[in-house]
Amino acid sequence: MTTTNREALLEKLADLDAEQAKAVAGGGERSVARHHQRGKLLPRERIELLIDEGSAFLELSPLAGWGSDFTVGASVVTGIGVIEGVECMITANDPSVKGGASNPWTTKKVFRAAQIAEENGLPTVSLVESGGADLPTQKEIFIPGGKLFRDLTRSSADKRPTIALVFGNSTAGGAYVPGMSDYTVMVREKAKVFLGGPPLVKMATGEESDDESLGGAEMHARTSGLADYLAEDELDALRIGRRIVARLNWRKAIPPPAPGSWAEPDADVEDLLDLIPGDLKEPFDPREVIARICDGVSEGNAVAFDEFKPLYGPSLVTGWARLHGRPIGILANAQGVLFSEEAQKAAQFVQLANQSDTPLLFLHNTTGYMVGAEYEQGGIIKHGAMMINAISNSTVPHLTVIMGASYGAGNYGMNGRAYDPRFLFTWPSAKSAVMGPAQLAGVLEIVAQASAESKGETFDAEGFAAIKTMVEQQVEEQSLPHFLSGMLYDDGVIDPRDTRTVLAICLSVIETRPYSGTPGYGVFRP
């Protein structure tokens, strides 16, 4: 049985690797070779050189655009890396994919990166080389796309430095990325930054011109002043970029806990693969997950997990733990269903975390709030609303991991994407939809049958079976992690065994800016 769980999850992880490999492959072998021949590096190669040696890089939304007509990854790499000891949001166009042109998924991905940078107070380093917008889909890009430049200058106004390293084309609208950045570095003979190229200028004013005089790095460094630094080559641009960050005089609001002041988890992280059932109908004990992602027992952490209200609302586990030495509060589904007790317990626990300024971690495996006359009469909506109220107005940082099921209003109450957790990651074992595919199809059938009967028609059960299967299939597909991640409904699908590391990075990043619990909530209906 355990091998089955492991096998099933390993297969999903292999799928994940294969999909992420598509993003890494960018525009494909020939395009990559051509790019390399020009003495240029790929976005991830640039990032590897930009960040501190051996430091981690948490790539965000790597599956953006999955299932669309565009290449997985959406021709841009975004993620959090450490440069000269400073956690930065890094965005890097992938010029091997259609010249780095932006498509609708590109803008969504870049906006999400900007949102993370804003919420967590991170400097942004843009590695620019993009041929502009994908013209066939311009209608989805052009109008919302302006936000990109607005985000850059607002970042600057918020004292979150913005640095643009321009490696190639950055023309038309793209010219505003260096234009709006605090610092710009341009690579000699490679960077090209202008509003209108020679043909457009000729059409507009009749003037004869060339690329260099309109937007060369040398011109911008010596004449226009748009470039603050002229880099000799790509490596030099990355070197200068690192020096700029080194001189930001960056200070985090909360210093990190002393290294070595905590212990690794008491249980083996490998077991996580055995723990998650292949069939999500089977519940699993989230305490087993907590024991594998939170700090183990050590001096100063006498108990790894102090459970709160263990005897009340047992379908939701709440309690306190530490992760890489940082205190967190955890809400984790234990039995799938949320009852009134669980909702009330959650609302109280969220308030307690806000009282003590403790970040919260939500571990999803929920099929939603309980339905039925007894529960409706018991006030399940009222209590669910309390939970959503508390979570919506909570101001301590929230982290969400969708481990298994995340259905219905359970997704909301457990701080799903719409509730803007600082970070949200998904395990390959997850599924998320308004309800389970079979239930949804069944509901559709009942509704259709009732409709037919009300019109006095006979319900064609056999004929509906085909529709039911199709709907079931579609909902199943659309509730899978790759699809949801492709829609930017999470920040990435991760190997469960990396959860601790991912959360540790997120908690560290969160400490860039101060945070505190909320002074008030919406009206609670007791």
Place this chain on the structure above:
Amino acid sequence: MLNRNADSASWGDTMIGRLLVANRAEIAGRIFATCRRLGIETVAVHSDADAELPYVREADHAVRLPGTSPADSYLRADLLIEAAKRTGADAVHPGYGFLSENADFARAVLDAGLTWVGPAPESIEQMGSKIAAKQIMADAGVPVLDAPAEPAEDDLPLLVKASAGGGGRGMRVVRSLADLEPEVERARAEAESAFGDGTVFVEPYVERGRHVEVQVVGTPDGVLVLGERDCSLQRRHQKVVEESPAPGLPEATREALHAAGRAAAEAIGYRGAGTVEFLYDETADRFYFLEMNTRLQVEHPVTELVRGVDLVELQLAVAEGRSVCVSPRTNGHAIEARLYAEDPGADYQPQSGRLTRFEIPTGGGVRVDAGFATGSEVSTNYDAMLAKVIAWAPTRERAARRLADALSRARIHGVRTNRDQLVAVLRDPAFLGGEVSTAFLAERPVAGPAADAGAPVAAALALAERARAARVVQQAVPAGWRNVVSQPQRTEFETGVVEWWGGRDGYRVGGITVVSATPERVVLEIDDVRTAYDVAVSGLVVEVDSPRGHTSLRRVPRFVDPADAVPGGGLLAPMPGTVVRVAVDRGAHVAAGDPVLVLEAMKMQHTVAAPVAGTVTEINVQPGAQVAAGEVLAVVEEAEEQP
């Protein structure tokens, strides 16, 4: 066994209370050690370059000799005697090298009313001229090599030697008559600069001879003969490995050698410690007098270990006019290896730099006489010897094994040495079989330890762990962690790139299992064999020590500021040294290979030649300038191809 010296009454009777050692580094420290044991106070002298060396700290008093070059410091007899007076020293020990065989200095010491720990100035003079010495020895019945007056083709090869020389300085082998004249000239120049005496002579060169020497001590009661040493293992006529007793010597020959040594010492009424050097032709079982060194030899410890004596103590006793008593027996076997700061792979170029770590294990019959310690700066101003490592054991094979082991376990970082070569020699079956000759090293390729694929990997992973330990954020996140894996981490050394992957399961490297990694120690499993590597980092240099050997790697920085890049056509100093000559003027046209300037480091002159044909656009140095390795000395701009 002692022949009572005829005029023992004239040997004097004094008591040394405070001894000045007119020398530096290893030998100064060595003499101080005996002084401390005997209760004699010590005075060190030091040049500016040596101020921080251990021997200066070890001495009770220290006097600075301003300047760096030997001529400004250790060769300044006036300053040395002045130092002795100022510090109240009542005796002077000259050590070896420098003024140890300078009769005028010995006289000046005596004239100043100080005790001279050495032979009579007359003895120094008699033996100081090799030409005169040979005559005295020939008269005393000691076999000598005949120097041909007019060398012919049949006399080749020949050896040109400085009459006042020692330690291989000014010595040159001539294999064609046409070379004789210029080599004599060069030897003369070298001798002039090194000893202030340009006299040279020529003698037949015994190609595969052995160098065997006899230790004598002239005492008030007669000449003591303390056995012989074999010093055949040489490079560039400088001894590298010495031992006692000499291996495989027929007993009769040994006795004859000892007798010849005694005869030599007696011929000049020698007093104190001295060494009579012979060239031994193994094939013919014949030996010839080479020279007599009227001082303590570098390799004296091998004699001390097999004879159970302290030669410095004997020297002091003789200087005080006391009789000495030593056991006549030789016990076991002792081998000394000279650890030099030099690169055997690059024609023994002297090396300089800071010894970031210098630890040689002692005990178990291993003795270390070192002039340097961890943190010491090694300059090329003086002899390149860092330390002598001497091992004693009941047999020669066991002594060699101990010595090789001590050397291989030593931690020597920051400066390249001949350690690997020494270990290879000591483990060489030919050496262990007693096949030693002066040609031994030249006939063998410079063997380093077999290349170890683990060393660069260990270096890369230790560096990664170091970087991790130095992090200010995300400290406990595994090195090189990626949620989307696109490429390995790369750690670049000048000798190659190590690619590794990090992550939750630790480090992964192709073909090697990483057992554990910390900033100082990496354990790897290669072909099912587990090896622990100790890693030390100093700037860009990464030093890796393991049972598989020592490897020094140099990191290639990730980024180089273009402003710091070396100009093309730049001529870099191949080693630290002094500019002796600038051959061209700025603006001169040169052909590729034309000498641009000449650099002297240690005893060698190195010509820095134009790499390409072109114009000399920059000359950054003048004669006399001290330059560091890698310094841009001049720039030659390549000429445009003429159509």
